[in-house]
Amino acid sequence: MSLAWSEDLLRVALSRAAAPSSDFDLNPDVAPPDTALRPAGVLAAFHEADGRLLLTKRASGLRHHPGQIALPGGKVDPGDADARAAALREAREEIGLDPAQVEVLGALPPHRTVTGFAVVPILGIVRGPFAARPEAGEVDEVFALPFAHVADPARYRIERRRWRGGWRAYHAAPFGPYYLWGATARILLGLAQRVAG
Template sequence: MPEAFAPLLAALARPGRPSSDYDLNPGTVLPENRKLRPAGVLAAFEETEAGLRLYLTKRASHLRHHPGQIAFPGGKVDPGDAGPVAAALREAEEEIGLPRTAVEILGTLEPHETVTGFMVTPVIARLTASFTPRPEAGEVDEIFTVPFSHLTPASFHVEARRWRGGMRSYYVAPFGPYYIWGATARILRGLTDRLGP
């Protein structure tokens, strides 16, 4: 394993905490019998001369769900998937053209519950071969990378907006022109917390 990935491996070896879109909203009362749909997202890191970089996408602006938002490649577990990891790999191949043969799975973070009713498993991986990013037509407007150095507590802050009649707080981690927020930012914050000082 390349030395550059040592911090990620160390982070995955540390215990994490539960993760959800409700973490910053402790007063939220959730129904006990709610059914969450399983999903997987791929946090794929590539080693470059400048250090590790993480692949993210900007979703197409016309989509019904989360238009224009910054997201990991990924999606819900389909009947043909063996689980969240398989779903993450399949979706990454579809959304950004990343062949699953060019990926090595390093581990997973705690599943993250979203306000849209998904239980998302973040899959941490490294690229083992170069590839040509190819955005899925109609689904992805842009593919970009964020430096590993962006994953520090100083990159994150909390904002709030009105949602379903009340105020909901959430993490944001802006990077250049990209407004990373919501579930994506919360998952990245969970990884950042594991990285330690």
């Protein structure tokens, strides 16, 4: 399936009901720890011109998820009103995206990570020209994936790897040199499923 970019597809997807997701969804034999989750927000920002999705390759020296492909975002700080504010602030810091350029369409259901975060994905449209400025020490690269890849559920597959003494299953949707997997892939798969209806 090849999807042509349309903002209306995202608006319709947001109108469809969906349940929260978790890194534990594919691993029912692994019980999530009984601890309070830390709130976080990430920005799924699609460019108005062609629907390309902005993503980052996290710096290899980071404590959480080094070198992984991620949506811009992070934990909700005391100065943030909510996950939306955190996602927009982090996008400005990580990739130089001015919040004034982002039309926020809404939020996807929260995603629970194995690292103890409750991540709220904020869906938005980037208006006008945008030249990324990766934050040194946090982001190695800013790049974009085509809407047709991100929004097609058939592009996602289940893979497995050893983790903490056992096998862990996870979603992946590789594209060229970019290995999209884990929480980011699961969040985007949820969106793709809603786009597909």
